[in-house]
Amino acid sequence: MSSENSSADDMRQVWDVVVVGAGPAGASAAYAAAVAGRRVLLLEKAELPRYKTCGGGIIGPSRDSLPPGFELPLRDRVHAVTFSHNGRFARTRRSRRTLFGLVNRPEFDQQLVEHAQKAGAELRTGVTVQRVEQHGSAVPDRRTVALVLQGGETVLARAVVGADGSASRIGAHVGVKVDQVDLGLEAEIPVPDTVAEDWKGRVLIDWGPMPGSYGWVFPKGDTLTVGVISARGEGAATKRYLEEFIGRLGLAGFEPSISSGHLTRCRAEDSPLSRGRVLVCGDAAGLLEPWTREGISFALRSGRLAGEWAVRVAEAHDAVDARRQALNYAFAVKAGLGVEMSVGKRMLTVFERRPGILHAVLTGFRPAWKAFTDITRGSTTLAEIVRTHPMAHRALSAMDRRQTSPDEQPSS
Numbered sequence: 001m002s003s004e005n006s007s008a009d010d011m012r013q014v015w016d017v018v019v020v021g022a023g024p025a026g027a028s029a030a031y032a033a034a035v036a037g038r039r040v041l042l043l044e045k046a047e048l049p050r051y052k053t054c055g056g057g058i059i060g061p062s063r064d065s066l067p068p069g070f071e072l073p074l075r076d077r078v079h080a081v082t083f084s085h086n087g088r089f090a091r092t093r094r095s096r097r098t099l100f101g102l103v104n105r106p107e108f109d110q111q112l113v114e115h116a117q118k119a120g121a122e123l124r125t126g127v128t129v130q131r132v133e134q135h136g137s138a139v140p141d142r143r144t145v146a147l148v149l150q151g152g153e154t155v156l157a158r159a160v161v162g163a164d165g166s167a168s169r170i171g172a173h174v175g176v177k178v179d180q181v182d183l184g185l186e187a188e189i190p191v192p193d194t195v196a197e198d199w200k201g202r203v204l205i206d207w208g209p210m211p212g213s214y215g216w217v218f219p220k221g222d223t224l225t226v227g228v229i230s231a232r233g234e235g236a237a238t239k240r241y242l243e244e245f246i247g248r249l250g251l252a253g254f255e256p257s258i259s260s261g262h263l264t265r266c267r268a269e270d271s272p273l274s275r276g277r278v279l280v281c282g283d284a285a286g287l288l289e290p291w292t293r294e295g296i297s298f299a300l301r302s303g304r305l306a307g308e309w310a311v312r313v314a315e316a317h318d319a320v321d322a323r324r325q326a327l328n329y330a331f332a333v334k335a336g337l338g339v340e341m342s343v344g345k346r347m348l349t350v351f352e353r354r355p356g357i358l359h360a361v362l363t364g365f366r367p368a369w370k371a372f373t374d375i376t377r378g379s380t381t382l383a384e385i386v387r388t389h390p391m392a393h394r395a396l397s398a399m400d401r402r403q404t405s406p407d408e409q410p411s412s
C-alpha cells in the first residue's frame with residue numbers, strides 16, 4: 001500500500017493495484033504488480049477453477065510470457081497438423097519438434113492465479129465488479145479509483161487493471177472500440193482410447209465455408225476440443241458448420257461433456273487502452289490476433305505490461321503524471337501487439353477472400369509450412385516475416401492491391 005495515505009485512506013484500505021478478472025491477462029497483471037512489491041487485489045466473478053470456451057493452444061509467445069518457474073500443464077504436444085478446406089483436400093504435415101502445446105484452460109488459468117498469489121497478490125473470487133468511478137462521492141480523492149461490486153461494496157485503488165474478458169465492463173468505462181466481432185463455438189468431446197490414440201499429437205485445422213471462418217480439433221488425452229469460429233451475425237450458419245464438422249469427423253456419436261460459445265472482439269486501431277487511472281488488457285482491450293483469434297499470448301503479454309505500468313500509475317501524484325504513465329503503457333502495447341494485429345488484419349482480409357490459396361500454399365509450399373512452424377514455436381512472428389522476407393512482403397502487398405477495388409484506390 002502507498003506510504004503517503006490520506007486521512008480517508010487511514011479509515012478505508014486503498015490498494016495500490018486492483019485487477020478485475022482472473023484469466024491469463026488478469027493473473028499476469030496481478031503477478032507483475034505483486035513482484036514489484038505492491039499491494040495487489042485480484043477480483044474474479046467466478047469460483048476457480050472456472051471453464052473458458054477456448055482451444056487452449058499455447059504457442060511459443062504464450063510459453064515465453066509465462067512467469068518464471070511456471071510449469072505448463074500440457075495435455076498434449078502437437079507434432080502434426082492436418083489441414084483441410086471445408087472437409088476436402090486434407091493433407092497432414094509433420095514435424096519432429098513440438099509445434100505448440102495444448103492445455104485445459106481451467107487448470108492453466110488456476111495455476112497462473114496461484115503464481116500471482118505466491119508473488120503476493122490477494123485473490124477474491126465470487127465477486128462481480130459492477131462499475132468504476134474515478135470522480136464522485138465514492139472516490140475519496142483524485143488519486144483514487146472506486147470499484148463498485150455487486151451488492152454495493154466499494155473497493156478503492158490507486159490504479160485499476162481491467163482484464164475482465166471480451167464482455168468487459170471496465171472496457172466499456174474506458175471506451176474500448178472494436179471493429180471485428182466473432183463467435184466461437186466449441187464442444188468438449190470425451191472419446192474412447194482408440195479414437196484418442198488416433199488424434200494424439202495431431203491437430204486438425206479446417207478452413208470453413210463462411211468468409212474468415214475455420215474449425216479445429218485439439219486433442220487433450222481422453223477429450224477432444226472441437227470448435228469453429230466465424231464472424232458474428234451468422235450464428236445459425238456457424239452452428240451448422242460445427243455440427244457438420246463434428247459429423248464429418250465421425251464424432252457425432254460421442255456426447256460432448258460441455259458445449260459452449262463465446263464472442264471474441266478485436267480493437268479498432270484508434271481504440272483507447274486507458275482512461276485516467278484505469279488500464280485495460282487482454283480480451284477486455286480487444287487485444288487478440290484477428291486472423292487466428294489466438295488470444296492467450298496477447299492476454300499474457302498485455303497483462304504483464306498493464307501490471308508493470310499500473311504500478312507507475314499507482315505512484316503518480318497527479319492526473320498529468322498518471323496520464324503520462326498510461327500513455328507509456330499504450331505505446332508499449334501498440335509497438336508490439338499493435339503491429340502484430342495490423343498484419344493479422346491484412347492476413348484475415350486475404351484469407352476471407354481466398355482461403356483456397358492459403359490452403360494450397362500451406363500444404364504445398366515448403367517455405368510457407370516452415371513459416372507456420374516458426375510462428376507457432378515462437379521463433380518469429382507473422383509481422384516479422386512480412387517485414388524481413390521480401391517475398392512474403394510482396395505476396396501480401398499484391399493480395400492487398402488485388403482486394404482494393406479501383407474506386408477505393410487513392411487518387412494520384
Ligand SMILES: Cc1cc2nc3c(=O)[nH]c(=O)nc-3n(C[C@H](O)[C@H](O)[C@H](O)COP(=O)(O)OP(=O)(O)OC[C@H]3O[C@@H](n4cnc5c(N)ncnc54)[C@H](O)[C@@H]3O)c2cc1C
Nearest residue numbers: 021023024025045055056057129164165184282283295296
Ligand atoms: C472458441 C475460442 C477458442 C479459442 N482458442 C484459443 C486458443 O486455442 N489459443 C489462444 O491463444 N487463444 C484462444 N482463444 C482466445 C482466448 O480464449 C482469449 O483471448 C483469452 O481467454 C483472453 O484472456 P483474458 O484473460 O483477457 O480473458 P478471459 O480469459 O475471458 O478472463 C476474463 C475473466 O474475467 C472475469 N470477469 C468478467 N467480468 C467480470 C466482472 N465484472 N467482475 C469480475 N470478474 C469478471 C471472468 O469470469 C474471467 O475469468 C479462443 C477464443 C475462443 C472464443
